[in-house]
Amino acid sequence: MYSLSKKSKVVVKKEMTWSEKLYLPAIFQGLMITIRHFFKKKATLQYPEQKKEFAAVYRGKHILKRDEQGRENCTACGLCAVSCPAEAITIVAAERQKGEEHLYREEKYAASYEINMLRCIFCGLCEEACPKDAVYLTEELAPASFDRTDFIFGKDKLVQPLGTSAHPKTYKPYKK
Amino acid sequence: MAKVTIDGVEIEVEDGTTILNAARKAGGDIVPPAMCYYSKLKGSGGKCRTCLVKVSAGSAKDPRPMPKLVASCSTPVQDGMVVQNITSPEVLEARKGVVEFLLINHPLDCPICDQAGECHLQDLAFEHGRAKTRYEEERRTFDRIDIGDKIQLHMTRCILCYRCVFTCDQITDKRVHGVLNRGDAAEIGTYIQKAVENDFSGNVIDVCPVGALTDKTFRFKSRVWFVKPMDAQRDCTKCCGKTIVWMYGNEIFRVTARKNKYDEVIDWICNDCRFEKKNVSDWNIEGPTKIERHSVISHNKYQIGTKVNAPKKIGYGNITN
Numbered sequence: 001m002y003s004l005s006k007k008s009k010v011v012v013k014k015e016m017t018w019s020e021k022l023y024l025p026a027i028f029q030g031l032m033i034t035i036r037h038f039f040k041k042k043a044t045l046q047y048p049e050q051k052k053e054f055a056a057v058y059r060g061k062h063i064l065k066r067d068e069q070g071r072e073n074c075t076a077c078g079l080c081a082v083s084c085p086a087e088a089i090t091i092v093a094a095e096r097q098k099g100e101e102h103l104y105r106e107e108k109y110a111a112s113y114e115i116n117m118l119r120c121i122f123c124g125l126c127e128e129a130c131p132k133d134a135v136y137l138t139e140e141l142a143p144a145s146f147d148r149t150d151f152i153f154g155k156d157k158l159v160q161p162l163g164t165s166a167h168p169k170t171y172k173p174y175k176k
Numbered sequence: 177m178a179k180v181t182i183d184g185v186e187i188e189v190e191d192g193t194t195i196l197n198a199a200r201k202a203g204g205d206i207v208p209p210a211m212c213y214y215s216k217l218k219g220s221g222g223k224c225r226t227c228l229v230k231v232s233a234g235s236a237k238d239p240r241p242m243p244k245l246v247a248s249c250s251t252p253v254q255d256g257m258v259v260q261n262i263t264s265p266e267v268l269e270a271r272k273g274v275v276e277f278l279l280i281n282h283p284l285d286c287p288i289c290d291q292a293g294e295c296h297l298q299d300l301a302f303e304h305g306r307a308k309t310r311y312e313e314e315r316r317t318f319d320r321i322d323i324g325d326k327i328q329l330h331m332t333r334c335i336l337c338y339r340c341v342f343t344c345d346q347i348t349d350k351r352v353h354g355v356l357n358r359g360d361a362a363e364i365g366t367y368i369q370k371a372v373e374n375d376f377s378g379n380v381i382d383v384c385p386v387g388a389l390t391d392k393t394f395r396f397k398s399r400v401w402f403v404k405p406m407d408a409q410r411d412c413t414k415c416c417g418k419t420i421v422w423m424y425g426n427e428i429f430r431v432t433a434r435k436n437k438y439d440e441v442i443d444w445i446c447n448d449c450r451f452e453k454k455n456v457s458d459w460n461i462e463g464p465t466k467i468e469r470h471s472v473i474s475h476n477k478y479q480i481g482t483k484v485n486a487p488k489k490i491g492y493g494n495i496t497n
């Protein structure tokens with residue numbers, strides 16, 4: 001057969017020597033490798049007591065930002081939804097009424113904003129598309145669950161809680 | 177008949193045709209953009225200056241170039257005329273300036289605006305404008321006005337192209353809609369905010385190149401790129417009944433008139449068809465509308481055998497000067 005990778009080796013069945021037939025040197029060699037690993041740095045972490053540092057560009061669960069005055073930034077423009085390759089975002093817009101100026105920054109706001117976390121591939125394109133600085137991917141992990149409906153994150157889970165820090169990457173709820 | 181050369185393309189047209197229409201007859205990239213000219217509206221054109229072209233030879237008899245750039249929508253051709261549009265850097269530079277002027281008072285609220293995605297100013301700015309604004313002063317602002325209960329006027333977004341004014345002049349005998357005040361303070365107005373009471377008043381929404389006049393029944397309902405346009409018709413006693421219905425699932429979100437290649441309404445439609453008939457059972461749906469535009473509006477849409485070319489970026493992203 002023609003080798004595509006040209007990396008294959010022809011295997012020859014050789015008669016074993018007397019010392020090889022004893023197997024002891026080989027067992028000893030294997031044990032040495034195992035013992036050496038006892039003294040090496042461990043690859044595992046004692047989660048959840050210990051936590052791993054995230055890379056600076058780590059992309060986790062989304063957050064919908066508020067501005068300095070606590071108003072929601074999102075204006076339901078739909079650009080995140082149109083840029084999402086996984087079609088995970090669904091938005092329903094509504095018009096801001098008189099007296100709601102302290103809640104929403106723009107004339108129009110997202111009455112419902114849902115991200116399907118089972119569809120989301122955490123690519124961050126929504127973050128890049130947003131013209132209003134509203135959606136960001138935080139360092140928080142999207143939690144696991146047994147129920148599919150739990151993965152549809154609505155505004156209750158996405159909007160930044162009032163009074164938390166303004167910068168997206170410094171928003172780390174589990175480190176509070 | 178007059179023979180003209182536009183960007184090297186030779187074409188023969190009737191005497192008295194404008195340069196813009198001659199270019200449209202030739203088609204392709206050489207057609208200058210137009211924000212105020214509307215072939216269906218008599219007297220339109222000459223307001224916005226986006227259609228500027230350079231005439232490098234006036235005519236066969238007098239081949240001197242015209243001293244300044246001319247508005248192609250209102251300059252008739254002459255036999256032997258040589259016109260430069262995209263081949264002239266001067267024209268592209270001037271157009272960039274025009275875009276900048278059009279955007280001076282524009283609120284740039286595309287994320288909120290219902291026209292976004294099918295807005296001519298957006299397309300124009302994307303293809304010809306600068307990436308950054310140099311304007312630092314306060315922009316003029318106006319309050320939102322209701323023209324009747326179905327049409328919303330956002331004067332802040334208006335570019336004063338006068339298309340809506342000509343439309344109203346054409347559909348009524350009385351003067352009900354016009355431009356008040358002058359210069360910076362100029363604004364579109366109906367006589368003391370009176371409703372334009374006419375069966376065809378909704379057409380001002382379609383002619384408006386920007387989001388200044390929008391459909392209140394569609395206000396904030398969806399974005400144009402999430403709704404699917406479908407050719408539809410019904411038996412209407414007032415108008416032709418041929419429309420485009422914009423559907424989301426099995427719901428009709430809005431109804432607009434059918435438009436040609438240059439986004440000009442083919443046949444006016446009445447307010448009944450536009451605002452009242454929002455049930456699928458009211459319409460005879462023919463099939464998906466062919467979308468030729470290159471912007472986000474063609475996202476997820478059907479195309480019948482046409483290739484959509486990405487826009488040529490002329491000067492976009494040039495922020496050095």
Ligand code: SF4
Binds near residue numbers: 080088
């Ligand atoms: S991160 Fe990517 S996949 Fe997830 S919602 Fe945003 S755009 Fe869609």
Ligand code: SF4
Binds near residue numbers: 073081130133
């Ligand atoms: S999150 Fe940003 S991109 Fe998405 S709808 Fe809101 S403002 Fe638009």
Ligand code: SF4
Binds near residue numbers: 339341364383384
């Ligand atoms: S409202 Fe629209 S159609 Fe009327 S002048 Fe302004 S931009 Fe033109």
Ligand code: FES
Binds near residue numbers: 247
């Ligand atoms: S289209 Fe010619 S001046 Fe506006």
